[in-house]
Amino acid sequence: MSVEDRLPADVLSFLERPITRRRALAFMGLSATAAALAACGASTSATTAPTAAGTAAPTAAGTAAPTAAVTAAPTAAGPAKGGTVTIGVQDSIGADLDPRSGTDNAAFFVKAQVFQTLLQLDPKTGTITPGLAAALPTQIDELTWEMKLRPGVIWHDGSAVTAKDVKYTMGKVNDKEFNSLFINTYNFVASVEVIDDTTMRFKLARPFGAFLDRMTGFAPVPEAIAEKMGRDEYKRKPVGNGPWMISDVVPEQALTLKPFDKWAGEKPKLDTVIWKRFPDGAARITALQTSAIDITISVPPDIFPILGTGGVVTGTVPATSYDAVAFNCGKPPFDNKLVRQAFAHAINRDELMQVAWGGRATAAWGPLPPWHWATNSNGNKLEYDPEKAKALLAQAGVTLPLQFELLGQNAGPQLLMVTTIQAQLQKVGFAPTLKLADGDSAYAFVDDKSFQAFNFYGDTGLLGLDPDIWYRWLQYGTFFNNSTEAENKKFQVAIDAAAAIGADKKDERLKAYWALQDLLAEEQRILHIDGRNVFNAWRDNIAGFQPTYNNVPNMSVVSKG
């Protein structure tokens, strides 16, 4: 049956009528009017592409977080004005907001506002300072640290924060039955010994130089309250000791915070903070433009350049998230190091960053963010060199064109990146077939080890900024690279050796991580492409808001005019 046969008779007769000049002009006029109306709302002045500001000088103790580049001079936080600020986000508000186990953005947001960590990382100076702790802990011996809590700190129900709560929390996190992802972060702690109400000793399972760094992410929970509420209820609406309390949670949709009225520190300047889901990027930006929301921390990168006018301020800062390619080293062709190195030389990072992020990213050569203190910017780099890529493929003796499956994601900047990688590889003799999956479902092919090369993105920074967590997460096990245990051993030894160097041996630590970076660059089990930026936007009547490297804003310093 032809198209014509399927159309109603009157539609067909309409289409077959001759188009008169009057009809054509009327149609064009209507179309032009509609287009003009639509264009009215679009910004006509492009925002000057923000450049990443220089990093603060790294300190020995921690990592200086990069400072944000904004389109308007950020206003200093003004006097307390109250009011409600709504933050529009892309992701769903998950079921688990418990800092012991929650892993989505909402959970990290809650941890930052509702809880206090034992130590704090000052993002401006990169220095580690006491949080819940009264002072920086004291190292008793290679495997023991002693810490005292600040006296007088209370949970939101008025009960005191004690060393028992710290012991309880660590015990749960490291309990396999509790099934927290963070067991991988804190399992270097063998036990916590309570000395008195505010004093405890951490007994380590092995020497660990990043103890202070790791405690900047550890937020104790109240044992009595958590046990009374039960796991399910506590996950949904955890009780903390921070400047904010959870007032309401609408599953998947919204999270409301109100200030804790007995907070001893500087009082939050707002009456209410709402973390609200807007899944569609265009709808989120429209909501910002109409002041339905005040801040969004998820600006689609293709819209970012055209914002920054009409009462909207934009800001971007190098983040901890990254793009990379993982190789299945357990099966051909990427069980051959020469082939992996050829892949690395075939990749043009500048082009990839331009295509996917409009150039707002930073080339990466190792697991750590490019701005991290332990990153060696002059280290071993397998730079873009198509001729070298071809030579390595020839040396590897593989049949050309070399066919394999390149796994990637089927939407957004990730899709742009994987298709560009495919094109770059084709120029040097690879013949990748794209295998695209939605969201995290691509990891099914990593789980079953069927993948060959996987273009993925990650953000290990939500777990911490010490180099050990980064290397351990990506390179310690065989999950991503499918190496044999024997092959993996040398990496585990190097990672453990670096982790064991005491925090006071700064130069030695640096050398160890630089050597690790070079080793991994040579092996190319994971090819790191870039460190991404966060893209935030907010109304110009919002003061005190700054984009952060981990996309978790500090709402206590934000005010609304």
Added chain:
Amino acid sequence: MLLVPVLLGISIVIFALIRVAPGGPARAVFGPTAPPEQIERFNRQYGLDQPVPIQYAIWLRGILSGDLGTSLVNQLPVAALILPKILPTALLTLMAMLVSVPLGVGAGVLAAIRRGRLTDTLSRLGFLFGLSMPSFWLGIILLVVVAVNLRLLPAGGYVPLEKDPIGCLRSMVLPTLTLAVPIAAVLSRVVRTAMLEAIGEEYVRTARSKGLPERIVITRHMLRNVALPTVTTIGLQVGYLLGGAALIETVFTIPGLGRGLVDAVTNRDYAMVQAITLIIAVLTVLTALVVDLLYVYLDPRIRLR
């Protein structure tokens, strides 16, 4: 009679399809880089390592006892998560039909009785425009023009009806228009075609020859005969609205069934996918039943057996 086998068939297909897709709810809970042992522990804990037929039997037993299951991603009963989604979708469906039916039927009638004239041409242009234009594009244009530029209405988001009825209705205007335009376009075409057929019928000539006013000829005689295909089309559109408005719910940030289904599929939240699909299937079948009953009322020649 056919309701049960239809629902059973749908449930089996959906149960199997969602499990064929790679990935599972564990990744949605733990994130992409969770170690395999964590994933395995999660799957063991929630019976996802069981054979699929066993999982289906367990789920079916729960359904038959009124238990829609637990969302593994949200760790809440599915019923508790779905209930708040039904009202926004129902409201959107109702408002879209309240706008599109009078608009579509009215346009169709006018086009038919003024065939060949400007009204008819505009109606047919409207039909093409309404049908050709992607609904999400229309939604975004309305957002930009009405909400951003003119600031007449909110830019999306859903205000619960019980909290602020006026705010709720205001927040539903733009999504209603977005949904109503293509439906009205289809309806206008169906009504016009049926009216043109009716105009040529003998009973219309008889009615006019009796001296009845044209208004009475149209409303009392012609429209009754046009009602059958119109009701059929309306029934089909209601079924589409109940389950297929996910794009519009996304653009306008309405936490309805459509958006909930998309999220559930993305997160591989099996229980939510199965429950929402079943609910949409039941509502669609019930809509078809209502349409069948309306046939009997509208056309006395049709008898229920």
